[in-house]
Amino acid sequence: MTGLATEQAVWRALDEVTDPDIPTVSVVDLGMVRSVEVTDGRLRVELLPTFVGCPALDLIRRAVAERLEGMAAVVEVEATFAEPWTSDRITPEGRRRLRESGFAPPAASPSGSGAQPLFATIAMRPTATCPYCGSTDTMMENPFGPTLCRAIFYCNGCRQPFEQFKAV
Amino acid sequence: MSAPDPVPAGAPAAASGLDEPTRRALAGLLLAMADDEFVLGFWDSEWTGIAPLLEEDVAFSSLAQDEIGHAQALYRILADLVGGDPDRIAFGREAQEYRHARLLDHARTDWAFSIARRFLYDTADAARLDLLVASAYAPLAGLVAKMRREETYHLLHVSAWLERLARGGEEPRRRLAEALELLWPDALCVLAPLPGEERLVEAGILAEPLAAAEQRWLAGLAPLLGRLDLGMPFRRAGGRLEPTVPRPASPRGDHSPSFQWLWTELTSVYRLDPEASW
Numbered sequence: 001m002t003g004l005a006t007e008q009a010v011w012r013a014l015d016e017v018t019d020p021d022i023p024t025v026s027v028v029d030l031g032m033v034r035s036v037e038v039t040d041g042r043l044r045v046e047l048l049p050t051f052v053g054c055p056a057l058d059l060i061r062r063a064v065a066e067r068l069e070g071m072a073a074v075v076e077v078e079a080t081f082a083e084p085w086t087s088d089r090i091t092p093e094g095r096r097r098l099r100e101s102g103f104a105p106p107a108a109s110p111s112g113s114g115a116q117p118l119f120a121t122i123a124m125r126p127t128a129t130c131p132y133c134g135s136t137d138t139m140m141e142n143p144f145g146p147t148l149c150r151a152i153f154y155c156n157g158c159r160q161p162f163e164q165f166k167a168v
Numbered sequence: 169m170s171a172p173d174p175v176p177a178g179a180p181a182a183a184s185g186l187d188e189p190t191r192r193a194l195a196g197l198l199l200a201m202a203d204d205e206f207v208l209g210f211w212d213s214e215w216t217g218i219a220p221l222l223e224e225d226v227a228f229s230s231l232a233q234d235e236i237g238h239a240q241a242l243y244r245i246l247a248d249l250v251g252g253d254p255d256r257i258a259f260g261r262e263a264q265e266y267r268h269a270r271l272l273d274h275a276r277t278d279w280a281f282s283i284a285r286r287f288l289y290d291t292a293d294a295a296r297l298d299l300l301v302a303s304a305y306a307p308l309a310g311l312v313a314k315m316r317r318e319e320t321y322h323l324l325h326v327s328a329w330l331e332r333l334a335r336g337g338e339e340p341r342r343r344l345a346e347a348l349e350l351l352w353p354d355a356l357c358v359l360a361p362l363p364g365e366e367r368l369v370e371a372g373i374l375a376e377p378l379a380a381a382e383q384r385w386l387a388g389l390a391p392l393l394g395r396l397d398l399g400m401p402f403r404r405a406g407g408r409l410e411p412t413v414p415r416p417a418s419p420r421g422d423h424s425p426s427f428q429w430l431w432t433e434l435t436s437v438y439r440l441d442p443e444a445s446w
Contacts, residue, residue: 052314053237081241081307084314108316117292120386121320122327126206141319142223148237151321152223168317 006038010045010071017063020056020149024101027060031089034080043072048085051148051168087167098165104128104138104153106167128164130155138162184249184305193364194305195250196267197374198422199257200362201296202242203268206258207427208289209235210434214276228327231286234322238315239391245307263431267420269357275426280343283329285351290322291359295385296378304372323440327392334396345398352401356411357419359385383408 014036015028028034029046035047045064049057050099057079061142065077087106095105107127126140128151135157142152150163171359184191209285219225247359271289276282297316333340359382368374386402386409393400412440437446 020274034275049314051234051318052241052311053233053235055233081310081314083310084317086317117298117384117388118316118319118323119291119298119385122323122392124320124324126324142227143325144223144227146226148230148233148318168320 006042006043007036007073010036010038010043010068012069013071014045014064017060017067020059020063021149022098022101024097025065025094029091029094029097031091031094032060032085034083038072041073042076043068043074044076044078046082047077047079048083048089049079049081050085052081054148056147084168087165090165099131102162103150104131104162104164106141106165109167124145126151126164126167128153128162130157130160131162133158177428186371189218189364190367190373191249193362193367194308195246195371196362197368198242198246198249200269201238202246202258203420204247204265204272204289204293204358205235205242207272207430208266208286209233209239211276211282211284211443212286215282215313219372220279221422226341228282231322231325234318238311238318241311241315243445245311248307255438256442258436260442261400263423265419266423266427266431268427269360269420270354270416270418270422270423271357273354273424273427274351275370275429278343280333280340281347281351283326283333284344284347285435286322286326287330288348288351288355289358290319290326291380291389292355292385294319294323295381295388297339298384299375299378299381300373302375308373330392331396348398349401353416356413356415360415360419387418 011028011033013093014033015026017027019025019027019030024158030050032047034048034077035044038042045068046063047057047064053129061077061079065075068075068077086109088109090105107129127136128138129136129137130141130153132153135155137156139156140151141154141161145152145163145166149166151166152161153164154161182196186194202410209232212228212235215228215231216225219228239258242252245315247254261345271285274281294316297312300308300312301316302395303312327423329410330344333344335341359378361378365374365377388410390400400410401413404410
């Protein structure tokens with residue numbers, strides 16, 4: 001088997017590891033996989049935590065390690081902050097799956113590249129499209145939801161509360 | 169009396185490539201930031217179940233989780249720099265060895281007090297994070313880039329509450345104004361100069377001295393507080409904002425009985441068996 005084929009197999013396997021809170025999306029859908037390296041019987045995967053304090057991270061790391069077990073003599077799964085995970089990393093497929101599960105996918109990341117002073121983001125007004133009726137006439141009720149990665153909105157169109165996978 | 173050396177002893181991390189005074193100054197900065205987030209996170213967590221609105225039970229619980237997560241990641245970077253175990257640094261010190269700013273020494277108190285303290289801390293912390301986003305110390309720069317994206321939501325949340333209380337009628341406004349007045353001197357501790365910070369500026373780890381961040385913080389606050397007709401105890405002197413309240417002599421030490429109580433709580437499980445894996 002060539003190195004390339006193995007790497008593809010690893011990505012396919014990773015696509016079977018789902019988020020423990022939203023089981024319809026995988027770690028690949030969420031853009032959590034930064035790199036996959038296969039060299040000389042050693043397999044190394046880098047994960048980007050969606051939130052620094054995400055309590056599911058250890059669980060996800062273990063699930064990834066378990067799924068990849070046996071694909072190489074040595075399997076290493078590491079979490080890194082070498083680059084920030086942002087919600088812009090969620091794939092189009094991931095966004096579709098989020099919508100199907102009743103979550104609004106994140107709007108474009110509000111804090112951008114980080115060039116502007118953090119203070120300026122006080123004036124930020126987050127937006128979301130209602131996953132039920134498609135209305136953009138929505139408002140943020142609470143920037144914090146049931147998990148760190150979700151915010152609560154209300155749709156003025158269909159008068160339903162809904163959750164958004166937070167734009168960060 | 170000199171405070172005990174806050175930086176835990178351990179094998180110097182040769183890999184950091186920093187000279188000893190710079191390494192010690194960086195360790196001091198990491199410990200100050202980590203302790204700030206750690207202690208605030210525990211105060212926040214006290215609102216779980218008793219906040220004035222269900223939404224705020226959720227919000228403060230999330231804030232606590234964010235802050236303690238940030239602290240954990242900062243203790244990890246510190247442990248990689250100086251050796252040792254992040255959990256031992258977080259939980260294994262005596263109360264007076266913590267290096268959080270005095271602003272975080274106060275108990276939770278009432279809702280307006282918690283909002284006032286969070287507003288002052290979050291805005292000061294934002295100015296500090298701005299100095300670190302392009303840090304030459306790569307592990308810190310990477311983490312700060314991530315933290316800033318989360319802090320955006322803290323700022324959004326707390327500034328909305330500040331406005332709500334300031335415009336919320338006589339009693340909320342009075343409680344908010346009293347809390348701000350009481351907290352201002354200790355708020356100045358968050359961006360007080362740290363030992364050896366000039367080495368960090370030289371090494372490109374910190375973009376500017378913390379005093380520069382303090383001026384930007386105050387300049388940013390002035391229009392926000394002014395719009396709500398909330399005073400700031402400062403006067404202009406030579407283009408700078410100078411406080412008209414005294415700066416505490418020991419910005420990150422001499423901790424209060426309230427913190428002593430919190431320390432007893434937050435370390436109680438760890439102290440049962442420091443070697444256990446929970």
